[in-house]
Amino acid sequence: MRLSEPLVNTIVLAGLLAVPLYALVVDEPFTITLATRAAILALAAVGLNILLGIGGLVSFGHAVFFGIGGYAMGILAFHAQTYTTLDLAVFTTEGTKSMPVIWLVAMGLSAAIAFLIGLLSLRTSGVYFIMITLAFGQMFFYFAISWAQYGGEDGLSIYVRNGFPGLNTLVPIQFFGICFTILCITLFLKARLQASSFGLALNAARQTPARVETVGLNPTRLKLLAFVISGAITGLAGALFADLNRFVSPTMFSWQLSGELIVLIIIGGVGRLMGPVIGACIFVALEHFLGGLTEFWHVYLGIILLCIVLFGRGGVIGLLTGKVGAHV
């Protein structure tokens, strides 16, 4: 039976919302935390999917922005909880425990770093682009390891989750509500972006860069803007992820995390609106259920990935809808 993609999308989002609500009823707060983790990973992957799915750019260093978001949260919250000042070159601040402020900083920093990385890495393409983004990821990873002021290899713990006006973020379902709402808003904006002239031009640039130039579009500029938007979204996800765990560490910059983001997009469906959400849900479910049985649960993830790549190139959404690509 083939399902329509809007129906699949609705079921996926409804499912992600229903699980924590059910967990709330049966008093299973850990399940709510799992759903929150899935929503945040999905958000990060939605960011990457703009680059990968629309722009066709395989960034193997997207954990950079996840980590920047995480460290933006960690550093601001650390200074706020220790009542110390954060000395920046032009001004000093005492940090903050306000989530909206942290999100803005995380997104702004991630976007700025994405702009710089994009300027350099988009001079290349194909395997060289993959390698240069990976190299940037490793640079940030090793920098974080050696950054003793903020925990170095041990990372940085935040004692109390940051606050959001009108909500108690320590209550799991309320924090899930924040993450789920942000995910829904981002999905809505991503859908609008994909259908906009910018999104279409980016898609066209993926198909035939030279031809795009003859209609007056600069493919490098299109990809750079996509890179910046993508980085900002992934940075926001990083800040939420750090808040979920109340902990940041260099692993947020790791190439394994970049790879996992790509894997869960492929599992869900590259370029599909809900591909990252399905992928993140499957990833978190496997991590939890199989991870409890064996530490080698990645083997099963690998088998699923192999099956998807070999037999279902549109990902899970492709299998459910019978469409390999968004337009087919």
Added chain:
Amino acid sequence: MSLLSVEGLTARYGSSQALFGVDLTIATGEVTALMGRNGMGKTTTVKAICRLIRSAGRLTLDGADLHCLPSHKVARMGVGLVPEGRRCFADLTVRENLIAAARPGEWTLKSVAQLFPALAERMAQRAASLSGGEQQMLAIGRALMTNPRLLILDEATEGLAPIVRQEIWAAVRRLKEETGVAILLIDKSVKELAQVSDKAVILARGKTVWSGPMTDLTPEISERYVGV
């Protein structure tokens, strides 16, 4: 004053020189046929005008030097190209192909659909699933959506069924009669070119060997340089 002015244009592919001195001018609203046998440099000239390959010589659009501009800026200045082989964005629908290229101006989805009614019926269809003729119409529509001052059609009717060719030529005539866009045409059909063009420029071995009003193009000149 000419809209496009090309003087002594030279270009090379690596070590192989392809253009040895192309001269042509196109005025606003004028239709110019760029003619010549195969391999004489017609498409290379178009690529040089659009800055898709490096070239030397004088190349100006409305007095502005095109040599210092990248190809996307040349397109933004008003040079619309319908490339040989169509090259639509295969994964996008007809509507999306047109929207992706759209720039402000008189050409809109509606006016393109009026020019090519066949496209109007297939707005939601993927470009890859269109027939060759429909893809060609889409390629022309996409170039028009950039609202060009100069439209270049490189072998726009190549490989199409006679009835589709007629539709394309009818659209070119409408563009000539109803808009002020200058058109540079490359096509193998000398008869059709003669009917629609105001003047002709003939290339041989990468340089201009004849140019003048289409009415001055005698069968002898055509036979000598174009082979028809």
